[in-house]
């Protein structure tokens with residue numbers, strides 16, 4: 280076994296349940312004192328995706344943050360920062376609405392706004408050898424990630440590895456979405472961010488996760504677990520199994536495998552505490568993330584782009600719900616004219632030719648007015664399912680020959 284993951288049944292967000300769950304989860308790693316030394320400055324990287332109440336399961340639950348802050352105070356951390364670089368809303372607004380600001384005030388932790396950036400060099404990275412990330416990384420000794428288990432319309436799932444994408448301040452994420460339209464390249468970048476940030480521990484809030492069209496528009500779903508590890512890839516493998524998602528279908532775990540970042544095989548992971556079989560949610564509503572058809576067909580780029588448009592879902596604005604806040608338009612990475620225009624004279628629309636299917640608009644919409652509609656080819660031929668099966672089969676065949 281090369282990695283250890285604690286999977287602890289925790290059924291509610293009470294301080295007692297969380298405190299017991301955390302100390303049980305950290306025991307196999309030598310407790311918090313093995314990770315945080317007296318005097319250390321610690322950054323808690325939470326998920327603050329959008330202004331949402333705790334029960335909406337969009338953000339890390341404030342009571343998980345409180346339990347972690349108390350543990351850090353017991354470990355005599357000298358400074359505790361709590362932050363994220365949300366794509367929707369502002370750090371201050373999101374923290375207030377999701378309850379994390381109140382917890383920080385009550386527990387004496389500081390909130391961190393990820394506005395200023397510093398360029399960090401890591402020559403081991405695949406594509407982001409010089410990454411512009413929050414300056415707060417430079418000013419702390421330990422980074423601890425506190426993700427929320429959710430489905431994700433672009434990547435399929437969001438958890439421990441993806442949580443560090445928020446180290447890029449909100450508005451700058453669009454640049455990467457535009458430059459790296461291939462999901463696998465974007466996943467490579469996210470692994471680069473993790474390698475650069477050097478997160479020491481991740482504590483996954485999987486007590487209530489999100490299913491359906493996450494990470495913002497889905498529904499809360501009880502899973503009943505805290506999942507903890509020093510190996511973020513291994514943690515995501517266990518969480519994928521908890522919700523019935525194949526880890527091989529998750530672009531970030533494929534990127535972690537390519538980049539030799541952490542443990543990506545369940546057979547190499549020691550699961551401590553509970554059993555995956557006991558906590559698995561068999562009918563978790565997953566999203567069919569669009570396949571990267573470019574990877575499996577040897578065709579010219581222009582044909583592949585056209586094909587992708589026939590397969591990948593297209594955003595569609597429900598006029599009866601749209602409040603014309605323009606968050607989707609402002610956050611769309613297609614520039615100078617956004618691919619989405621909620622105020623168009625003859626009705627809101629998405630330009631299917633320029634839209635790169637990044638689904639940022641779906642993530643940004645505060646009233647869930649954006650649906651992702653399957654194109655006709657996908658509806659008739661189910662190409663996503665066929666493609667996912669094909670790429671899994673190719674992966675198995677390649678694995679067989681590599682093993683030989």
Ligand code: SF4
Pocket residue numbers: 594607610611612613617618619629633634635636637638639640641
């Ligand atoms: S319209 Fe939506 S999915 Fe299309 S490029 Fe803009 S933000 Fe991305």
Ligand code: SF4
Pocket residue numbers: 596600601602603604605606607608621643644645646647648649
């Ligand atoms: S679709 Fe959503 S994000 Fe876009 S303008 Fe309407 S309400 Fe705002």
